[in-house]
Amino acid sequence: MTIFYRHDISAPITLKAAFMGSHRIFEDKAFKDESQNLPHHDWRDTELKLSMLEFSLGIEYNFLDYYDDIRKPHRVSPYFFIGAAVLNFNHQLTRQGDVMEPFDNKFTVSIPFGVGVKYALSKHWNLGLEFGPRFMFTDNLDYLQESGSALLAADLGTGNSKAYANPFDKDMYFYNGISLSYTLYRLNCPPVYKRKAGILD
Known part of the structure; x- marks a missing residue:
């Protein structure tokens, strides 16, 4: 679920702020594929519960003039976006x-x-479709990191992860x-009229 502004x-340029919440459950057994030999998930046999809260700020570049009245009512534009986000997550293995x-x-x-x-x-209501990966600076989102999850590593008999x-x-x-x-339009009023000083003033 995401709320954005x-x-x-x-x-072409749009600024965007967004707040996203997500809860997911990952289970190794769900990755089984009889057509492939994937012993790793059966060997690990874990379940991960993951909740995430993300606040992001970004910039969008619209490839077409989305507010071009000549094309109405069929205005459409693909766009590219990039930004930065702060992520709060908690997980249980x-x-x-x-x-x-x-x-x-x-x-x-x-x-x-x-x-x-x-x-x-x-004129006011818009439909959107978006796809975007998030690159992270941690390797511990799923408890699978080189130096973490010592309890699971010991249980699996590896000594480390x-x-x-x-x-x-x-x-x-x-x-x-x-x-x-929903689009809110701002109508700019003309500047206040000022009478210029004349010769007789």
């Missing part, structure tokens, strides 16, 4: 019903970017959304 500073890692509250920073399209349903973590990249998460927004 956009402010157009020019025809369980294995075969036993809590291996309790809920742990953390903060981190991510870089959202992606593409989308805006479509005007009417290097056996199942990828030390060569950081975590990522993705956002796919359909949005409905």
